[in-house]
Amino acid sequence: MEILETLYEELVGFFGITQAWEILKSGNYEVLRTYEGITSFIIPIIPLLVFLELILGLAYKKPQTRVYKVNFLIYVFNRFVGRFIAIAVVTLCIGWFQPLALFQTSPTWYWFIYAYIIWEFGHFIYHYLGHKVRLFWCLHSTHHAPEDMNLSVTYAHFFLEAPYADTIRTTICILAGVQPEMLFVIMFIDGTYGAFIHVGENVMKKANFGFLGKYILTPSHHRVHHAKNPLYMDTNFCNLLNIWDRAFGTYQEEKEYEKIRYGITREMDSGNFMDVYFGEFVALGKDIWNAPGIKNKLMYVIMPPGWNHTGAHMTSKVVRSEYFNTQKAKDKAAA
């Protein structure tokens, strides 16, 4: 019976419906005017959508079960191992860096916009490094392993990635004078929207949001980010506002002539938890072991994925420039 109880609690916990259920039962809808009241109804949106997506997938007979299976395993693993580390890191960063802040903002709407732009900058930095530094790619690659897109991809993260991401994002925000209260509101919006952009084609086929897509990052942009096509590799690092991708030249729209192929370029088994979770660490370990000299070994840790001590690099920069050169040659031949 105890197992059933735990299972029930885990299920309710996964859907995040405890608070919302309490409100519905009490009939006290006044609380919906408070921050807690609103969030208690927003938190279950993503888990419920994941469930709906899975059902729709089954109905369309395209269940993508491999992806769901591994991502749920990761979700369970992370719940037990990495649950509190990220919270601890955020608290520590606030404590350490707030006294060093350049100035303090106040709770007004214009400082909120400022704070969001700063947060998005922190997100860009963390995410960019996650793709360009091999060690950080080991943490981030779990999220890019799935070869299909659906909301369960939201849960596919290596457990140390959130603490690493939050250290960078929180530190930048706090040093730039963002108030912790405002930071938590932004984290909540960012987390919910960041989950939503993984919505699968089964639920939302075309997801570029028309003219809105010029200003905000849409699921279509994020699908591009998850693609391994040379045209799409290492683009669209932002989460909700795409300003920093435009500023740093990493913005890329989805093109009709270039169909998205999800996943990473390494030979791997996306249905195998161990490979999805630890595969990149194993690959890095092998490269370090085989590299001659301490300098080369160190370079493997800090250089982008695809860097090679022989000079035969296969980084995304090399792959992309080869692709653009071939495209140019084709265009010339056609002209």
Ligand SMILES: [Zn+2]
């Ligand atoms: Zn990424």
Ligand SMILES: [Zn+2]
């Ligand atoms: Zn993603």
